[in-house]
Amino acid sequence: MALVNLIFILLFLVSLVYSKVTLENSGFESPPTNLTTNSTSQFILLDTKTNRIPGWSFNGTVWYVTAGENVSLPGNGHGVQLGPNGMINQTFKPDGNYDYVLTFTLAPSSPDCANSTSVNVSGPSASEVFFFRESLGTEMWQTYAYSLWSQENKKGLMSLQIQSTSNSNNITCWPIVDTILVTGIHGPRWYSDNGFVNSGFEVGPAFIENSSQGVLLEADSSYPDSSVQSPLQYWTILGIVKYIDSKHYAVPRGGRAVELVSGNPSGIVSSVGFLKHGQVTIDFIMGDANDSCVGDFLVFLQVGDTMIWNFTMRSIGVGSREAHSVTFMAEFSNTESVLISFTSFNETRTSNNVLCGPVIDSTVLRFSDGLHSKAHKDIGLVTFSFLLAMTLLIFV
Numbered sequence: 001m002a003l004v005n006l007i008f009i010l011l012f013l014v015s016l017v018y019s020k021v022t023l024e025n026s027g028f029e030s031p032p033t034n035l036t037t038n039s040t041s042q043f044i045l046l047d048t049k050t051n052r053i054p055g056w057s058f059n060g061t062v063w064y065v066t067a068g069e070n071v072s073l074p075g076n077g078h079g080v081q082l083g084p085n086g087m088i089n090q091t092f093k094p095d096g097n098y099d100y101v102l103t104f105t106l107a108p109s110s111p112d113c114a115n116s117t118s119v120n121v122s123g124p125s126a127s128e129v130f131f132f133r134e135s136l137g138t139e140m141w142q143t144y145a146y147s148l149w150s151q152e153n154k155k156g157l158m159s160l161q162i163q164s165t166s167n168s169n170n171i172t173c174w175p176i177v178d179t180i181l182v183t184g185i186h187g188p189r190w191y192s193d194n195g196f197v198n199s200g201f202e203v204g205p206a207f208i209e210n211s212s213q214g215v216l217l218e219a220d221s222s223y224p225d226s227s228v229q230s231p232l233q234y235w236t237i238l239g240i241v242k243y244i245d246s247k248h249y250a251v252p253r254g255g256r257a258v259e260l261v262s263g264n265p266s267g268i269v270s271s272v273g274f275l276k277h278g279q280v281t282i283d284f285i286m287g288d289a290n291d292s293c294v295g296d297f298l299v300f301l302q303v304g305d306t307m308i309w310n311f312t313m314r315s316i317g318v319g320s321r322e323a324h325s326v327t328f329m330a331e332f333s334n335t336e337s338v339l340i341s342f343t344s345f346n347e348t349r350t351s352n353n354v355l356c357g358p359v360i361d362s363t364v365l366r367f368s369d370g371l372h373s374k375a376h377k378d379i380g381l382v383t384f385s386f387l388l389a390m391t392l393l394i395f396v
């Protein structure tokens, strides 16, 4: 029994470490070299031969942009616009076994382009196209996150690249990018007796300082089934969710939570392995983000293929919350990964006509008898045996 307790203590002690990677000139506030100093134009076309953007390489048609008429940017400083074949890239040295998550801001070059602005963002192993979505924020710019996930072991340099999309549906609408941040999230996962990993959504992409817009997280089109490269560690995204911070929104617990904004569907999915059979309880908090989101929320909690519960809440948009709990018998085979999702299908809007929805936070999955309950699909017996061996060593 003492041994079991000690293992639990060890499990609780293993925790996540963040590392903020500092990209050079992440907000493009250091101007390109060799600019003609008397140029007052809001858009300055750069020449790959004579201009250099500190920290960045660029190619194709790239303009240096100053916020102003038609163009709004976080902090209203500078950004770059990517024209035909336009791309920027930067490499950085990874610092140990981290997962790297990118935060970036996308802005249209004029209000008319709000529905025709997109960029292609690439990490070392994959890429994803992001579209500006007018209906998801109150600013004429939006912040997104993308996992710079690497198929190879993280050695050598990590690269990130942002380029204009060749099939831009409006050739006058080239995208503007700004404020590019990278967060490193430490690899060895962490343990508790909670079957959900990253259960309070405290681990995820960086927020832009002073931004009240949150960070939009989208379903990954290329690897929809895997959570490895999700920007929100251990949760895959359905539709679009807004990652929100307690500085600017009502967050039920801790500093961060997710708001299911896109509807039809908008959700988060965790993959859980059950080591044994027995009675399981899932607790979570559902709320509104204090963003004037008025309406009837309806959230479905689904476990595996067959178990579904629904939860309703009338929101008046002032930051209310309700704790919920369900109990069921887990009779899954211990080799099976069970998908557990929180999903909303309905559309709700704030007083500014921005899409909004229920906030989910503080998820807990526990066997009712309290004993060790879970093995995440990535946390194998190997790790457990290692901890057991460590524990025995300490005792001998």
Ligand SMILES: *[C@@H]1O[C@H](CO)[C@@H](O)[C@H](O)[C@H]1NC(C)=O
Residues within 6 Å of the ligand: 036, 038, 039, 040
């Ligand atoms: C900058 O000033 C020079 C000399 O006064 C002028 O020839 C040039 O056209 C100006 N360039 C811009 C971009 O205004």
Ligand SMILES: *[C@@H]1O[C@H](CO)[C@@H](O)[C@H](O)[C@H]1NC(C)=O
Residues within 6 Å of the ligand: 033, 034, 049, 050, 051, 052
């Ligand atoms: C400025 O441009 C000249 C060519 O016009 C080039 O030789 C020089 O390296 C450039 N300087 C910088 C700092 O980019």
Ligand SMILES: *[C@@H]1O[C@H](CO)[C@@H](O)[C@H](O)[C@H]1NC(C)=O
Residues within 6 Å of the ligand: 057, 059, 060, 085
């Ligand atoms: C820049 O683009 C040109 C033409 O598309 C290509 O030949 C060249 O390799 C590119 N350079 C870099 C650094 O990507």
Ligand SMILES: *[C@@H]1O[C@H](CO)[C@@H](O)[C@H](O)[C@H]1NC(C)=O
Residues within 6 Å of the ligand: 042, 069, 070, 110, 111, 112
């Ligand atoms: C702002 O956008 C309008 C409409 O697209 C355009 O007519 C105007 O020239 C733009 N202003 C600037 C400074 O680009």
Ligand SMILES: *[C@@H]1O[C@H](CO)[C@@H](O)[C@H](O)[C@H]1NC(C)=O
Residues within 6 Å of the ligand: 075, 209, 210
């Ligand atoms: C955030 O706001 C504070 C106070 O207004 C200001 O001092 C700071 O420079 C801002 N930071 C950024 C990145 O804009």
Ligand SMILES: *[C@@H]1O[C@H](CO)[C@@H](O)[C@H](O)[C@H]1NC(C)=O
Residues within 6 Å of the ligand: 055, 056, 057, 089, 090, 091, 092
């Ligand atoms: C951008 O990519 C090119 C080609 O992949 C590479 O040679 C260059 O070093 C990269 N630039 C930066 C600043 O990382």
Ligand SMILES: *[C@@H]1O[C@H](CO)[C@@H](O)[C@H](O)[C@H]1NC(C)=O
Residues within 6 Å of the ligand: 110, 112, 113, 116, 169, 170, 171, 172, 173
């Ligand atoms: C393309 O964008 C321009 C504004 O830059 C707008 O006037 C025009 O309607 C757009 N065309 C399409 C097909 O969306």
Ligand SMILES: *[C@@H]1O[C@H](CO)[C@@H](O)[C@H](O)[C@H]1NC(C)=O
Residues within 6 Å of the ligand: 111, 112, 113, 114, 115, 134
């Ligand atoms: C963008 O699309 C939405 C709905 O699809 C529409 O209400 C809005 O007017 C469009 N905006 C522009 C600038 O075309």
Ligand SMILES: *[C@@H]1O[C@H](CO)[C@@H](O)[C@H](O)[C@H]1NC(C)=O
Residues within 6 Å of the ligand: 120, 121, 122, 127, 128, 129, 163, 165, 166
């Ligand atoms: C996005 O960029 C990557 C890397 O250059 C490329 O492999 C991919 O095909 C691009 N995707 C689209 C949709 O253009």
Ligand SMILES: *[C@@H]1O[C@H](CO)[C@@H](O)[C@H](O)[C@H]1NC(C)=O
Residues within 6 Å of the ligand: 296, 297, 298, 345, 346
């Ligand atoms: C959610 O949407 C469905 C149709 O998609 C509708 O029947 C239902 O009434 C809506 N529920 C709420 C709470 O608005």
Ligand SMILES: *[C@@H]1O[C@H](CO)[C@@H](O)[C@H](O)[C@H]1NC(C)=O
Residues within 6 Å of the ligand: 309, 310
């Ligand atoms: C919600 O669950 C109840 C039973 O708990 C069921 O009667 C009802 O139809 C469900 N509502 C929806 C919208 O699925």
Ligand SMILES: *[C@@H]1O[C@H](CO)[C@@H](O)[C@H](O)[C@H]1NC(C)=O
Residues within 6 Å of the ligand: 249, 250, 251, 290, 318, 319, 320
């Ligand atoms: C909601 O926001 C208002 C101000 O915008 C603030 O006074 C209030 O405390 C917030 N409520 C919650 C529950 O966070």
